[in-house]
Each structure stands twice: as structure tokens, then as C-alpha cells.
Amino acid sequence: MKPKVAIFDLTDCEGCEVQIVNSKFIDRILAGVEFVHFRLGQRVNRWDNFDVAFIEGAVITSHELELVKKIREHSKLVIALGSCACFGGIAAITNFMDKEEAKRYVYGENADKIETLYIKPLPEIIKVDFMIRGCPIVPEDFERVVSDLFAGRIPREHTRPVCMDCKSKGNPCQLLKGVACAGPVAYGGCGAPCPSAGVPCDGCRGPLEDPQITAELELLKKIASKDDIIRLFRKFAPMAPIFKEIGGGKL
Amino acid sequence: MIYDEFVTQIEGHGRIYFEIKDGKVVEARLEIHEGSRLFESFLRGRRADEVPQMSSRICGVCPVPHNMAAIQALENAMGIEASEQVKMLRRFMLSSQMVQDHALHLYVLAAADYLNVNGVADVYAKYPEAVKRCIRIRTVGNRGIELVGGRAVHPVNSIPGGFAKLPTRADMEKIAKDFKSIMNDCIETFNLFASLKYPEFERATEYLAIDDGKHFPVYAGKLVTNKGLNAEAKDYRKHIKEEFKPYSNTKFCTINGHGFHVGAIARVNLFKDRLNPTAKELLKSSPIKFPSDNPFHNNLAQALEMVHYCEEAIKIAEELAVKLKDEERPKQTKAGTGVGVVEAPRGTLIHEYTVDNNGIVRDANLIIPTGMNTTNIEEDLYALLTANVNKPKEELKWLACQLFRAYDPCLSCSTH
Numbered sequence: 185m186k187p188k189v190a191i192f193d194l195t196d197c198e199g200c201e202v203q204i205v206n207s208k209f210i211d212r213i214l215a216g217v218e219f220v221h222f223r224l225g226q227r228v229n230r231w232d233n234f235d236v237a238f239i240e241g242a243v244i245t246s247h248e249l250e251l252v253k254k255i256r257e258h259s260k261l262v263i264a265l266g267s268c269a270c271f272g273g274i275a276a277i278t279n280f281m282d283k284e285e286a287k288r289y290v291y292g293e294n295a296d297k298i299e300t301l302y303i304k305p306l307p308e309i310i311k312v313d314f315m316i317r318g319c320p321i322v323p324e325d326f327e328r329v330v331s332d333l334f335a336g337r338i339p340r341e342h343t344r345p346v347c348m349d350c351k352s353k354g355n356p357c358q359l360l361k362g363v364a365c366a367g368p369v370a371y372g373g374c375g376a377p378c379p380s381a382g383v384p385c386d387g388c389r390g391p392l393e394d395p396q397i398t399a400e401l402e403l404l405k406k407i408a409s410k411d412d413i414i415r416l417f418r419k420f421a422p423m424a425p426i427f428k429e430i431g432g433g434k435l
Numbered sequence: 436m437i438y439d440e441f442v443t444q445i446e447g448h449g450r451i452y453f454e455i456k457d458g459k460v461v462e463a464r465l466e467i468h469e470g471s472r473l474f475e476s477f478l479r480g481r482r483a484d485e486v487p488q489m490s491s492r493i494c495g496v497c498p499v500p501h502n503m504a505a506i507q508a509l510e511n512a513m514g515i516e517a518s519e520q521v522k523m524l525r526r527f528m529l530s531s532q533m534v535q536d537h538a539l540h541l542y543v544l545a546a547a548d549y550l551n552v553n554g555v556a557d558v559y560a561k562y563p564e565a566v567k568r569c570i571r572i573r574t575v576g577n578r579g580i581e582l583v584g585g586r587a588v589h590p591v592n593s594i595p596g597g598f599a600k601l602p603t604r605a606d607m608e609k610i611a612k613d614f615k616s617i618m619n620d621c622i623e624t625f626n627l628f629a630s631l632k633y634p635e636f637e638r639a640t641e642y643l644a645i646d647d648g649k650h651f652p653v654y655a656g657k658l659v660t661n662k663g664l665n666a667e668a669k670d671y672r673k674h675i676k677e678e679f680k681p682y683s684n685t686k687f688c689t690i691n692g693h694g695f696h697v698g699a700i701a702r703v704n705l706f707k708d709r710l711n712p713t714a715k716e717l718l719k720s721s722p723i724k725f726p727s728d729n730p731f732h733n734n735l736a737q738a739l740e741m742v743h744y745c746e747e748a749i750k751i752a753e754e755l756a757v758k759l760k761d762e763e764r765p766k767q768t769k770a771g772t773g774v775g776v777v778e779a780p781r782g783t784l785i786h787e788y789t790v791d792n793n794g795i796v797r798d799a800n801l802i803i804p805t806g807m808n809t810t811n812i813e814e815d816l817y818a819l820l821t822a823n824v825n826k827p828k829e830e831l832k833w834l835a836c837q838l839f840r841a842y843d844p845c846l847s848c849s850t851h
Contacts (some may be wrong), residue, residue: 195470197847199495199588204542206577206587210570214559226554227443227547231628244470274492275472286476294679298471320495320588364495381487383600393564415481419489 187334190234191265192255194241194248196273198224199320200266201240207323213330234258236333240265242273242303249301249309256310263329267319269306270388272423274319276303278416280432305423314339319388319420323376331417342373345392346385349376352364358384364416369395369426386416390424397426401435410435438745441468442836444544444554445498449844451835452682453820460824465815465839466810467685469850476636478799482542483509483767483790484517484594486810490786491589492847493801496539499532499588501582501848504786507655509595511669511773515765520755521597522654527585527751528593529777533744534614534621536574536780537586537699537737540843541624542569548698548837549631565627572741582610596764604759607729611752614745621741622717629721633731634834638818640728640811641690644700645776645783647808651709651743654780658697661705661726668776675802685849687809688792688802694811696806697782698726698843699736711746714739730815731841737780767794779804781843803850805849808842 193201201224207213221229221237237259243249256262261313272279278286279302287295306312316325332339345366350357358365358379366380366387380386391397404413410433418431441448447469454462474493478486490505492499503525510517519527542565543555553560559566582602586589591662598721604611608638643664647656651679658674666674703710705725707718717727723735755829772789782804789798819833819838 193448193849195448195472195847196499197492197495199492199498199751202539202588202718203497205539207574211559212565213554213561214566215695219554220557221697223441223443225444225543226444226556228553242472244472245468247468248470274489275470275474275477281477286473287471289479290471290473292678294681297679298475299680300473319492319499378591383585383591383594386485386488397815412482414486419485420492423631425844 186216186218187219187235187429188220188232190259191219191224191257192221192237192251193224193273194239194251194268195244195270196241196266198240201416202325203320203323207327209327216405231258234260236261236263236265238265239269239306242268242275243297243309244275244301245305252306252310255270261333262310263312263342264306264312266321267388267390267421270315270317270424271305271427273304274420276422277418279303279423303423304321306404311365317371317389317419318374325373340346342371343393344372346370346372346374346376346379348372349374350379353380354380359403359407360405364404365411366369369397371402386419387427390421391426395426401430441657442839444547445840445844445846446494446848447844447850449846451816451839452677453816453835455820455824458824460817460820463813463820464682465813465816466738467683467846467850469611469684469846471684471850474851475799475801478796481796483794483796484512484620486788486796487594488589488591491570492588493803494845495588496531497536497779497781497848498846499528499584499635500777500784501786502584502593503529503654503783504775504777505788506593506595506620507777508773508786508788509775509790511775512771512788513773513794514768514771515596517597517763518761518767520604520762523751523755524583524598525593526650526654527578527748528590530744530751531576531579533780534748535573535580537741538569538572538624539575541628541737542566542733542781545840545843547839572617572624575617578613579610582606592662596766597762601759601761604756607752607759608756611749613671614748614752618749619744622713623664625680625717625738625742627820629723633729634837636731636819636822637728638815639732640814641693641695642704642834643690643695643697643783643807644702644705645656645778646706651706651747651813656776658776658783659705661691664690670775671774672801675807677802677806682810685806685846688807694814696730696811697731699740700730700733701781701782702749702778703739704735710739711750712744713746714836715768717742721846730838733841733843756795766828770780772798781845781848782807787827801851803845803848804849805844805846807841808850812844
């Protein structure tokens with residue numbers, strides 16, 4: 185029997201789902217699983233029990249808050265897909281602002297009709313079995329996790345910083361150039377696309393399990409202003425542990 | 436009557452609500468429930484050089500146009516003039532995005548409607564060759580974006596003034612060949628979508644796209660319509676009005692109080708004479724003629740554009756394979772306000788930023804294609820339901836969803 189899979193998207197850009205479509209295994213995935221619930225991909229969707237549910241996006245409305253609890257009840261495994269699900273994502277920058285004022289700037293006098301919750305990462309709301317990080321995820325990570333799951337293995341966490349990806353690509357070090365870069369403390373495995381393109385890593389995959397944050401901050405303070413350090417960590421994974429503290433101004 | 440689940444096979448979360456009383460449509464509403472991320476708020480206080488990367492997060496389906504509109508707006512604000520080579524590379528990135536994004540919408544989201552199957556997995560089960568064609572097209576489109584932008588989803592390499600790193604002439608030669616290898620797939624896509632049966636429906640409306648006086652719309656230009664609007668992009672607020680409706684998180688746009696249509700159909704209706712030669716030839720043989728006032732024909736216009744933009748990508752890549760050179764990137768010269776306009780797959784996209792003397796963004800305003808289309812979608816819905824009011828309700832529901840989907844809406848973008 186084909187594994188029963190659900191893919192849900194909350195409020196987000198759907199870029200991680202696009203990366204699933206970009207996977208070189210996409211034809212095998214289309215043929216090899218049963219999509220029980222997949223709003224983006226099909227008309228008829230059911231609330232059967234899912235073997236695996238992928239949840240992409242941030243919980244911004246109370247509807248979404250109820251939805252993720254319902255998904256948890258229906259699913260053997262829940263995988264958080266991308267930095268919005270794992271770490272609140274870019275929209276969680278508003279957690280550090282006056283949210284009412286932020287809404288008023290966009291919606292004026294109608295601001296009170298717009299619901300925007302304090303954005304919590306998915307693991308703070310429901311039990312999450314695994315996280316596929318990144319803004320967006322990289323297809324290779326998705327392929328790795330899916331292969332592991334369907335072979336009955338528990339996927340492994342990466343343990344290396346983005347710096348290792350950079351080294352293997354032969355990229356010049358951004359920090360040595362004097363540019364504020366989150367690479368040494370950021371969770372790697374992405375292939376370092378940002379430094380490879382000549383711009384610093386902004387830690388979209390969140391922190392390593394044991395980041396050398398004191399050393400990183402000491403280094404950053406020599407080359408960047410306090411505001412720039414805050415901006416660096418208050419970006420694509422602003423609610424990730426430690427990033428949240430630095431992004432909140434605790435330097 | 437409410438279509439009580441979110442509409443499927445579109446980007447983001449929205450519903451259609453309509454009400455029929457005594458055989459008359461009394462209400463037709465587009466309810467967009469996508470959560471509000473408040474981009475315009477949190478982009479304030481960010482450095483100008485990080486904003487294009489952040490803006491691209493508005494949409495993972497069409498990140499390139501957001502990236503490009505932001506860069507153009509910031510350059511206009513800060514008095515930076517990009518070189519002709521940089522603009523060519525930007526048109527190349529946008530063309531690559533158009534090709535891969537249209538393939539996504541046509542094969543993954545819209546095809547199921549016309550083939551009358553449940554979704555993309557069924558399309559694959561029944562028509563594996565078509566899906567493989569889609570994968571081939573998308574792979575090359577992605578490669579094009581990646582080559583110049585550093586990454587296919589959410590480019591990192593493009594910044595105000597130009598690019599952090601340039602591709603090589605050999606890269607451009609290789610990618611030109613890659614695009615040539617999918618030209619036939621694009622043509623077959625057009626032939627497939629030209630052979631489909633579209634719902635019979637017509638409603639004349641105003642079509643808007645950008646015009647740089649030379650190219651089929653893609654990067655920068657004036658705002659023009661078939662009803663005579665011809666305005667500088669920076670004056671967009673004078674012409675395009677945004678209105679809040681309590682049932683929707685996305686604002687509704689109008690020109691002179693009525694809806695207007697942006698997107699592939701608008702571009703083809705307005706500028707079909709500027710299409711590249713192969714696309715122009717195909718259009719001659721097409722059973723469906725443009726300009727068309729049938730919104731479902733937007734899907735055929737997308738297929739036609741795939742051919743055009745594929746040819747455009749080849750043209751630019753071949754030219755740069757010969758003359759690409761290293762250039763110095765121009766720097767910020769002033770503080771100020773600037774507007775950027777590009778064509779996204781779904782239509783005209785406007786970004787506006789104010790940058791202070793320290794290079795920090797102080798104000799942001801974004802108008803997104805699907806936001807521009809909202810009023811027109813409601814007007815179309817009303818007319819379509821009225822024309823079919825005697826049909827069974829399930830059929831009406833489906834027709835309404837299919838119309839909505841034909842616009843290739845992006846609700847995350849529109850709410851942002």
C-alpha cells in the first residue's frame with residue numbers, strides 16, 4: 185500500500201512546496217504515494233489518517249492554530265517544512281514590533297479587522313517529529329528525509345555549520361572580508377548558496393544544536409553595528425532559539 | 436452559498452461566496468483568507484541591500500519579480516542607474532521565471548480542470564509525458580534563474596546596482612543551449628492548450644501591462660491600458676486605487692472605479708505585435724485569437740508566453756555569451772523615494788520604497804498582480820454566474836473556481 189501523505193500550507197510563500205516540485209524525484213513521489221490531503225495539488229481532499237503530514241508556513245490566524253492541532257490528531261508523523269513552520273519565518277519579525285502599529289501601517293483604520301497572532305514556531309504548538317529547515321528548503325534535504333522515512337529510518341540531523349558547506353565549495357570567507365555572516369552558528373547542509381553567490385549567510389535554517397554564539401558575537405561586534413547584528417538574526421528564522429534572543433537585542 | 440473549503444490548486448487560501456435569489460445572482464465575493472504577514476511594516480528599518488532578498492519571500496512561486504521590482508524601486512530611490520548589461524540579465528532572470536512558473540500553473544494547477552481529473556498525481560498517472568515535459572521545462576527555467584540569481588527560489592545574488600557575482604560567457608552559452616532544448620516542449624504546450632475547450636464566456640474589461648517602448652512587457656516601463664491610460668510608473672497611486680473590504684485580507688484595486696485585468700492575457704492582448712517570431716507564428720495558426728475578452732484564455736496566453744520568453748532567454752543568453760564583461764557596480768548617491776515595476780507571471784507588480792540617508796528603508800508600499808485583479812475577478816464572477824444561473828449549483832461552484840484558477844491567482848502575494 186502506498187504511504188498516505190498530506191501536505192498542508194499555512195500562511196507563507198509556498199516556496200518550500202515549490203522546492204518539492206523542483207525535486208528530481210518528483211515523478212517518483214507523484215507515483216509512489218497517495219496524496220490524501222494536498223490542497224495545492226488536487227481538488228478532492230480527505231481527513232483520513234495520514235502516515236506523514238508535511239506542514240509548511242506560519243500559524244498566523246486562529247483558523248491555522250486549530251488546523252495544526254487537527255493535523256496532529258490525524259497523522260502518525262508530522263514534519264515541519266521550512267523556516268516558517270520551524271522558526272516562525274520572516275513574518276515573525278513583527279513579533280519584535282508593536283503588532284497593532286504594524287497592522288495599522290498596512291490596513292489603516294481597518295487594522296482591527298485583521299487577525300495576526302503572535303507567531304510561534306510549530307514545535308511550540310504541537311509535537312513535531314522532524315524539521316526540514318530552510319527558507320526555502322533545499323530539494324536534496326526533502327529527498328533525504330522522505331527516503332529515510334519511507335525506508336523506516338529516522339532521518340538524521342545535520343551537525344555541521346554553513347561554514348563547512350562554504351569550505352567544500354571553496355568560497356572566500358565573508359567574515360574575513362569584514363561582512364557580518366551567520367555561517368559559523370547556522371545549521372548547514374544547504375550547500376551555502378548565499379555565500380556562493382557572494383552574499384553572507386543569514387541563518388535561514390536556524391542555529392546549530394550547540395552554536396558557539398559567544399565567539400560569533402565577539403567577532404561580529406568588531407565588524408558590524410548592534411543594529412546590523414540584530415537585523416542579521418531577526419530575519420528568516422527569527423524565533424529560533426538563541427536567534428530570538430539576539431534578534432530581540434540581547435547581545 | 437459559500438464554497439466552504441478553500442479553493443484548491445491555487446497559491447494561497449481563498450474562498451468564493453455567491454448568493455442566488457429568485458434566479459438572480461445577488462452577491463459574488465472573493466474572500467481571501469490568507470494570513471497577513473505585514474511585509475510593508477517589517478521591511479521598514481531594514482537596509483536597502485537586504486530588502487530585495489526579503490521581498491522575494493512574498494512569493495516562493497514567483498520570487499524573481501519581487502526581487503527585481505524591489506531592486507528597481509530601490510535604485511530609483513537612491514539614484515542608482517543600472518547598466519544595460521545588468522538590465523539584460525534581469526530580463527533574462529524574469530524570462531526564466533516566466534517559463535518555469537507558467538509551466539507550473541499550466542501543468543500542476545490548471546491542467547486537472549481541463550482534463551477533468553482530481554489533481555496533479557492523476558494528471559501524471561494518465562498523461563506522464565505531459566508532466567515530464569513540465570519537469571523538463573521547469574528544470575531549465577530554474578537553471579536560468581539559478582545561474583544569474585544564485586538560487587531558483589528566493590534569489591540571493593541580485594542586489595541594487597547589479598549582481599554580487601556574474602555568470603561567465605561560457606555559462607551563458609550553455610544556458611542558451613538548455614533553453615533551446617525545451618523550445619519544442621514549450622511549443623507542444625501551446626499546441627496542447629490551443630486544443631482545449633474553454634468555457635464560453637466573454638466580458639470586455641480594461642487590460643493593464645507595462646511598456647518600455649521596445650520589449651514585450653517584462654522589466655520597467657510606463658503603465659498602459661487598452662482604454663488609454665499611459666502613465667509614469669511613479670504616478671501609480673493617481674490611477675490605481677486600493678480599497679479594503681471587510682471579508683478579505685487582500686485589498687481590492689480599481690482604475691476609475693472599475694476592475695481591470697493584469698497578467699498573460701493582458702500582455703498578449705496589448706502587445707502581441709512584440710512577441711518573438713516563433714510565438715507570433717504560433718498565434719497566427721491558433722484557433723483562438725487575441726485580443727480576447729474570455730478570461731479563461733489567460734491559460735492559452737500563458738502557454739504562448741512560454742514560447743515567447745523561452746525565445747527571449749535564448750536571445751539574451753546568446754548575446755551575452757559573446758559580450759558579457761565585468762563591470763563596476765554603481766553606488767548609492769542619494770536618499771529618496773522610488774517606484775519599481777515589472778511583469779510577474781501573474782501580471783504587473785509595483786514596489787515603492789523610501790530610503791533615508793543611511794540606506795535604511797523608511798516606507799514601503801507594494802501592489803501585487805492578484806491584488807490588481809481582485810475587483811475584475813469579482814466582476815467576472817458576477818457576469819459568469821449570471822450567464823449560467825440556471826445550471827445546477829455544483830456546476831456553478833466548479834465554474835466559479837475554474838474561473839478564479841484561470842487567473843493564476845497568488846493569494847500569498849496579494850495579501851503579503
